[in-house]
Amino acid sequence: xxxxxxxxxxxxxxxxxxxxxxxxxxxxxxxxxxxxxxxxxxxxxxxxxxxxxxxxxxxxxxxxxxxxxxxxxxxxxxxxxxxxxxxxxxxxxxxxxxxxxxxxxxxxxxxxxxxxxxxxxxxxxxxxxxxxxxxxxxxxxxxxxxxxxxxxxxxxxxxxxxxxxxxxxxxxxxxxxxxxxxxxxxxxxxxxxxxxxxxxxxxxxxxxxxxxxxxxxxxxxxxxxxxxxxxxxxxxxxxxxxxxxx
Amino acid sequence: xxxxxxxxxxxxxxxxxxxxxxxxxxxxxxxxxxxxxxxxxxxxxxxxxxxxxxxxxxxxxxxxxxxxxxxxxxxxxxxxxxxxxxxxxxxxxxxxxxxxxxxxxxxxxxxxxxxxxxxxxxxxxxxxxxxxxxxxxxxxxxxxxxxxxxxxxxxxxxxxxxxxxxxxxxxxxxxxxxxxxxxxxxxxxxxxxxxxxxxxxxxxxxxxxxxxxxxxxxxxxxxxxxxxxxxxxxxxxxxxxxxxxxxxxxxxxxxxxxxxxxxxxxxxxxxxxxxxxxxxxxxxxxxxxxxxxxxxxxxxxxxxxxxxxxxxxxxxxxxxxxxxxxxxxxxxxxxxxxxxxxxxxxxxxxxxxxxxxxxxxxxxxxxxxxxxxxxxxxxxxxxxxxxxxxxxxxxxxxxxxxxxxxxxxxxxxxxxxxxxxxxxxxxxxxxxxxxxx
Numbered sequence: 001x002x003x004x005x006x007x008x009x010x011x012x013x014x015x016x017x018x019x020x021x022x023x024x025x026x027x028x029x030x031x032x033x034x035x036x037x038x039x040x041x042x043x044x045x046x047x048x049x050x051x052x053x054x055x056x057x058x059x060x061x062x063x064x065x066x067x068x069x070x071x072x073x074x075x076x077x078x079x080x081x082x083x084x085x086x087x088x089x090x091x092x093x094x095x096x097x098x099x100x101x102x103x104x105x106x107x108x109x110x111x112x113x114x115x116x117x118x119x120x121x122x123x124x125x126x127x128x129x130x131x132x133x134x135x136x137x138x139x140x141x142x143x144x145x146x147x148x149x150x151x152x153x154x155x156x157x158x159x160x161x162x163x164x165x166x167x168x169x170x171x172x173x174x175x176x177x178x179x180x181x182x183x184x185x186x187x188x189x190x191x192x193x194x195x196x197x198x199x200x201x202x203x204x205x206x207x208x209x210x211x212x213x214x215x216x217x218x219x220x221x222x223x224x225x226x227x228x229x230x231x232x233x234x235x236x237x238x239x240x241x242x243x244x245x246x
Numbered sequence: 247x248x249x250x251x252x253x254x255x256x257x258x259x260x261x262x263x264x265x266x267x268x269x270x271x272x273x274x275x276x277x278x279x280x281x282x283x284x285x286x287x288x289x290x291x292x293x294x295x296x297x298x299x300x301x302x303x304x305x306x307x308x309x310x311x312x313x314x315x316x317x318x319x320x321x322x323x324x325x326x327x328x329x330x331x332x333x334x335x336x337x338x339x340x341x342x343x344x345x346x347x348x349x350x351x352x353x354x355x356x357x358x359x360x361x362x363x364x365x366x367x368x369x370x371x372x373x374x375x376x377x378x379x380x381x382x383x384x385x386x387x388x389x390x391x392x393x394x395x396x397x398x399x400x401x402x403x404x405x406x407x408x409x410x411x412x413x414x415x416x417x418x419x420x421x422x423x424x425x426x427x428x429x430x431x432x433x434x435x436x437x438x439x440x441x442x443x444x445x446x447x448x449x450x451x452x453x454x455x456x457x458x459x460x461x462x463x464x465x466x467x468x469x470x471x472x473x474x475x476x477x478x479x480x481x482x483x484x485x486x487x488x489x490x491x492x493x494x495x496x497x498x499x500x501x502x503x504x505x506x507x508x509x510x511x512x513x514x515x516x517x518x519x520x521x522x523x524x525x526x527x528x529x530x531x532x533x534x535x536x537x538x539x540x541x542x543x544x545x546x547x548x549x550x551x552x553x554x555x556x557x558x559x560x561x562x563x564x565x566x567x568x569x570x571x572x573x574x575x576x577x578x579x580x581x582x583x584x585x586x587x588x589x590x591x592x593x594x595x596x597x598x599x600x601x602x603x604x605x606x607x608x609x610x611x612x613x614x615x616x617x618x619x620x621x622x623x624x625x626x627x628x629x630x631x632x633x634x635x636x637x638x639x640x641x642x643x644x645x646x647x648x649x650x651x652x653x654x655x656x657x658x659x660x661x662x663x664x665x666x667x668x669x670x671x672x673x674x675x676x677x678x679x680x681x682x683x
Binding site for chain 2: 049187
């Protein structure tokens with residue numbers, strides 16, 4: 001039976017993953033900002049077979065609350081088998097260009113808060129010598145694209161952080177998986193003019209994430225074809241890339 | 247961003263823009279916003295209604311499928327409370343291992359809870375359990391400017407009655423609580439026997455229906471002359487012992503929509519002949535899993551694509567008992583003569599259990615349902631069929647319909663005025679617009 005911490009538990013991808021673990025009778029510690037949505041998610045997972053679900057309301061930008069949350073989680077679950085960090089926003093790039101405060105606060109949600117949580121969780125995982133830290137970053141972190149580079153920068157920071165953390169924790173038996181979803185049909189992407197053929201349901205993403213965690217994959221592109229797409233995009237030389245509007 | 251939504255028959259060709267709802271708390275504001283921007287909207291579940299009853303008149307649909315959380319389950323009493331976008335398949339997945347089954351299930355498990363209520367669907371056990379609405383304990387209905395209203399036989403009873411079979415027009419069903427039925431096994435003990443004409447069907451039905459939970463018949467809609475009205479009679483019951491297993495069939499998929507229908511007179515005649523002959527002359531018993539018994543077509547995802555880009559229409563009518571045999575015979579004669587139709591021709595005796603819904607389709611009598619690839623000549627055929635149904639005092643099923651006239655509808659469903667009076671003015675479907683004016 002798995003014991004799972006999810007930060008950003010009401011997000012569509014997190015919910016889809018949680019349902020798969022709930023079927024196996026997992027025990028959960030769910031963290032999210034909106035207590036009403038959190039309660040609805042909790043009831044859903046209990047009905048779907050979760051053994052115990054503890055909910056915890058927290059805003060990830062309240063950095064001072066992170067340590068207390070990790071402590072409460074440890075007390076509830078004893079051992080954390082999987083910590084899924086799934087929270088995030090999709091910033092308005094134009095607004096981030098106009099206002100420093102907006103840019104930095106978006107960076108705090110998508111970047112710094114993840115680094116803070118992972119730092120605290122790493123200490124816990126180091127003592128237990130097992131478990132997986134699963135972090136949802138994004139294909140957007142692979143390159144700084146003019147249309148979305150603040151988000152990309154934060155996700156790149158998270159991915160680089162994960163790479164270092166993985167190498168550190170590998171030695172003590174803890175795994176770190178960096179999950180890079182492409183376009184997913186979630187409330188976060190609602191209304192965006194994305195190409196319909198490339199957009200997938202969160203349930204499809206979740207299946208791959210759960211499998212990736214079991215297989216101890218290091219970096220998981222999901223759906224898999226994004227690995228090829230990003231490989232090509234990464235190969236575009238700067239003098240060409242700067243002329244694009246990607 | 248999301249792909250456009252269609253009805254299951256892909257006819258009429260009226261693509262819908264999807265406005266997804268992910269949380270119950272968003273529903274009131276989303277409803278107001280859509281009404282203000284587009285005039286009206288309509289809740290859309292999983293797109294299993296065949297005709298235009300699930301299509302918003304404004305082409306702006308409120309997509310409910312993402313509202314798919316369970317709220318509370320009670321495995322002692324077999325009660326499930328869930329959001330409206332949960333599918334019956336998802337309910338079965340949870341309920342079967344605990345020894346519960348849907349009290350009433352239609353021929354596909356891919357409908358949503360909200361859709362099952364809005365169309366007051368029925369199944370092979372109508373003669374013993376009535377419609378889906380007979381097992382709906384209560385639901386939450388969101389109406390423009392009124393917030394969430396709890397509806398049950400005791401609370402807001404008018405809205406409760408109008409919403410069951412109310413085609414999604416009385417408000418947005420946000421969640422519902424339903425009563426399940428206990429089972430000891432997920433297997434079905436079934437018995438099949440073929441019959442060579444309609445008279446035999448009615449004899450078999452009179453003899454067997456009351457002895458079995460489930461009863462249905464397949465009929466060869468192309469057979470003429472001495473073979474007219476031949477078919478296969480199927481009865482079934484939940485096995486008294488066996489395992490409780492959830493459908494784990496590997497699903498296949500029709501990967502794309504061919505330019506023309508794969509169902510034509512030639513392929514159909516060959517199929518019907520072979521299918522009829524493959525069934526025994528004597529009663530044959532067998533045990534099958536619930537999914538192959540109830541949902542044979544769910545194993546082939548997107549099967550509606552085989553009808554090609556033009557889509558198809560289903561014709562489903564119910565004829566009151568007194569006129570059932572004669573009218574069904576006449577319907578089959580006209581259909582066979584036209585040479586149109588498909589292998590999905592289903593005959594079923596409905597019972598006399600009244601639904602709590604105002605606008606429920608079934609009535610004590612015989613229901614005939616069959617699919618037709620869409621083509622121009624269908625209109626003339628449907629005029630002839632409608633004539634027979636009208637004279638026999640029968641009616642058509644709005645959930646399947648894309649053609650019935652307003653006059654026929656209003657004649658067959660006199661409660662329509664009550665529904666219209668209780669309709670939320672921000673909700674309007676292509677179907678409703680067509681039949682009430």
